[in-house]
Amino acid sequence: MRWSQFYLFTTREVPSDAEVVSHRLMIRSGMIKKVAAGIYTYMPYGWRSLQKLSTIVRRELEAAGATELSMPAVQPAELWEESGRWQEYGKELLRIQDRHNRDFCFAPTAEEVITDIVRRDVSSYRQLPINLYQIQEKFRDEIRPRFGLMRGREFLMKDGYSFHTDDASLDDSYQAMQQAYCRIFEACGLEYSVVEADTGNIGGSSSHEFMVLAETGESAVVRCAECHYAANTEKATTRGLLAPPALPANERQLVPTPGAKSVEEVSTLLQIEPSQVVKTLLYETEDGLVAALVRGDREINEIALTNHLGVQHLTLASEEKVRAATGAPVGYAGPVGLDESIRQVADSSVRELDGWVCGANQGDAHYTGCRWERDAGTVEWADILLVEPGDPCPKCGRPLDGFRGIEVGHIFKLGTKYSEKLSCTFLDNEGQSHSMPMGCYGLGIGRTVAAAIEQNHDEDGIIWPRPLAPFEVLVNVLNPKDPEVSAAADAIYASLREAGVDVLYDDRDERPGVKFKDADLIGIPVRIVVGGRSLAQGTVELSHRRDRERHAVAPDAVVSRVLEWLSADSG
RNA sequence: CGGGGCGUAGCUCAGCUUGGUAGAGCGCACGGUUCGGGAUCGUGAGGCCGGAGGUUCAAAUCCUCUCGCCCCGACCA
Numbered sequence: 156m157r158w159s160q161f162y163l164f165t166t167r168e169v170p171s172d173a174e175v176v177s178h179r180l181m182i183r184s185g186m187i188k189k190v191a192a193g194i195y196t197y198m199p200y201g202w203r204s205l206q207k208l209s210t211i212v213r214r215e216l217e218a219a220g221a222t223e224l225s226m227p228a229v230q231p232a233e234l235w236e237e238s239g240r241w242q243e244y245g246k247e248l249l250r251i252q253d254r255h256n257r258d259f260c261f262a263p264t265a266e267e268v269i270t271d272i273v274r275r276d277v278s279s280y281r282q283l284p285i286n287l288y289q290i291q292e293k294f295r296d297e298i299r300p301r302f303g304l305m306r307g308r309e310f311l312m313k314d315g316y317s318f319h320t321d322d323a324s325l326d327d328s329y330q331a332m333q334q335a336y337c338r339i340f341e342a343c344g345l346e347y348s349v350v351e352a353d354t355g356n357i358g359g360s361s362s363h364e365f366m367v368l369a370e371t372g373e374s375a376v377v378r379c380a381e382c383h384y385a386a387n388t389e390k391a392t393t394r395g396l397l398a399p400p401a402l403p404a405n406e407r408q409l410v411p412t413p414g415a416k417s418v419e420e421v422s423t424l425l426q427i428e429p430s431q432v433v434k435t436l437l438y439e440t441e442d443g444l445v446a447a448l449v450r451g452d453r454e455i456n457e458i459a460l461t462n463h464l465g466v467q468h469l470t471l472a473s474e475e476k477v478r479a480a481t482g483a484p485v486g487y488a489g490p491v492g493l494d495e496s497i498r499q500v501a502d503s504s505v506r507e508l509d510g511w512v513c514g515a516n517q518g519d520a521h522y523t524g525c526r527w528e529r530d531a532g533t534v535e536w537a538d539i540l541l542v543e544p545g546d547p548c549p550k551c552g553r554p555l556d557g558f559r560g561i562e563v564g565h566i567f568k569l570g571t572k573y574s575e576k577l578s579c580t581f582l583d584n585e586g587q588s589h590s591m592p593m594g595c596y597g598l599g600i601g602r603t604v605a606a607a608i609e610q611n612h613d614e615d616g617i618i619w620p621r622p623l624a625p626f627e628v629l630v631n632v633l634n635p636k637d638p639e640v641s642a643a644a645d646a647i648y649a650s651l652r653e654a655g656v657d658v659l660y661d662d663r664d665e666r667p668g669v670k671f672k673d674a675d676l677i678g679i680p681v682r683i684v685v686g687g688r689s690l691a692q693g694t695v696e697l698s699h700r701r702d703r704e705r706h707a708v709a710p711d712a713v714v715s716r717v718l719e720w721l722s723a724d725s726g
Numbered sequence: 727c728g729g730g731g732c733g734u735a736g737c738u739c740a741g742c743u744u745g746g747u748a749g750a751g752c753g754c755a756c757g758g759u760u761c762g763g764g765a766u767c768g769u770g771a772g773g774c775c776g777g778a779g780g781u782u783c784a785a786a787u788c789c790u791c792u793c794g795c796c797c798c799g800a801c802c803a
Contacts, residue, residue, distance in 0.1 A: 666763090
């Protein structure tokens with residue numbers, strides 16, 4: 156491809172709204188253009204990279220036994236009502252009406268449509284298992300889109316679905332998909348980690364996320380270097396957290412704590428550790444108020460709490476609700492003497508405490524010297540602590556490491572959640588009818604490319620891992636107006652194309668400085684510079700974007716050297 | 727949806743406090759000198775100041791309302 160004929164315009168300056176590196180570089184290198192919040196045009200240079208990744212994804216999925224199809228983006232409400240998600244999905248589901256006022260949505264995912272397809276076509280165990288996928292634009296009306304392709308509202312995603320006769324078969328496909336994902340991310344040269352995850356509103360019994368390690372990642376992950384336990388902190392648990400020293404607990408005492416609302420203030424005032432305080436947070440749910448109890452020095456994992464309660468919505472209770480429920484301002488709630496109608500859930504970590512301190516459900520007062528069995532009401536025990544780096548691994552007890560990640564893939568064992576609702580059944584070899592266990596497998600195409608840039612760049616621009624690079628080789632002719640230089644560059648370009656190399660030929664009549672800066676910015680892995688200076692020595696210059704070290708090579712040796720480099724750097 | 731902030735030339739921004747002929751840099755066009763790391767000099771094009779009302783002799787500037795965008799929290803590939 157000749158640059159002069161390609162639609163690629165780089166910019167020196169960045170729009171002020173781009174904050175993270177991948178977003179800035181994608182805009183500066185002319186990969187994407189914003190059309191509205193979270194909605195982008197993939198420009199030719201960016202589209203090529205997305206296509207490269209899509210090709211890798213197709214190759215690995217087909218190898219793992221999946222088959223591609225393409226489902227509609229606009230889907231009828233009826234199917235979503237059948238699964239219950241027309242109500243459950245909430246505002247994130249973009250709903251539209253046609254000219255007859257019939258309801259439709261723009262698909263955020265495609266469980267309903269795929270299940271509808273399979274239930275019509277499949278009726279026998281002999282036809283199973285089935286594994287289908289598509290690569291398609293999805294729409295989720297995100298509360299807050301941000302960071303370019305990292306969190307768009309419309310985004311390119313590979314979504315796959317599998318159907319089975321039993322859980323063992325589902326396990327097989329789940330494993331096969333997990334391995335295919337690993338091969339995909341490895342092929343892209345990404346540093347990633349597979350972690351246990353919460354299933355969110357997709358539902359199902361178990362799931363794993365693929366996290367690309369990056370400072371700017373939106374997800375927090377903990378990992379054990381010893382036994383390789385790894386989990387999103389939304390899902391992570393811990394065991395054997397060191398309990399703080401017990402306090403005297405012969406009798407419970409009401410102590411005045413005027414103005415001390417926070418755990419910090421209370422523990423300072425009473426000269427104890429924050430960890431010896433039982434922190435009580437009141438939440439509102441559709442089933443009423445809930446009190447969540449956790450150690451004073453720690454946070455609550457609201458997702459774990461939501462899952463434990465089995466509720467849809469969970470938000471911190473308002474000031475008024477707290478006052479009405481406890482008779483005290485925010486900051487003085489506690490499990491002792493709390494209204495019995497309020498469900499209480501306590502994290503296992505506070506069970507070890509003895510002689511603990513808590514709010515007295517009256518203004519400016521706390522209890523000291525409390526004991527669970529003696530003083531507290533009915534308490535459910537659950538793991539609702541937000542795990543932090545340094546906490547013991549739940550499997551082996553070693554301290555967990557923490558890091559941030561970008562969630563580029565997420566796989567789920569759905570079980571029969573959708574197949575039951577939509578009556579997707581098959582007959583077994585005894586003529587018995589069963590719902591099909593299902594799996595579902597998502598992979599963010601745009602997000603993976605963004606993640607690759609987050610992991611591979613320097614201050615001058617992108618450093619593409621070869622498999623995702625929009626082009627593999629850049630031929631840069633420094634003075635295209637010089638017939639001799641131009642002819643030499645043309646010849647190299649032609650012979651590279653003949654050799655099947657994916658090459659961009661910067662034949663633009665620009666100053667060398669401009670072309671060098673652009674080359675660094677757009678980050679094509681291998682660069683060939685053809686200029687009068689080196690050509691006079693009978694050579695051209697080859698370099699890798701990663702180290703930019705120049706190698707003088709005779710023009711007729713360029714192709715073989717380039718092929719050598721590309722195969723060495725095959726990812 | 728809560729909290730914070732921003733809409734002025736294609737892009738990055740100044741001007742607004744204290745109302746009075748709309749500015750700079752980059753980019754773009756033309757010409758000169760340049761030509762291996764975003765050259766330089768000159769000339770020029772380009773803006774109903776997000777939109778609608780209002781106050782005023784006069785509004786980018788003050789007021790009201792709207793729309794859009796960004797950042798921080800709850801969602802997710």
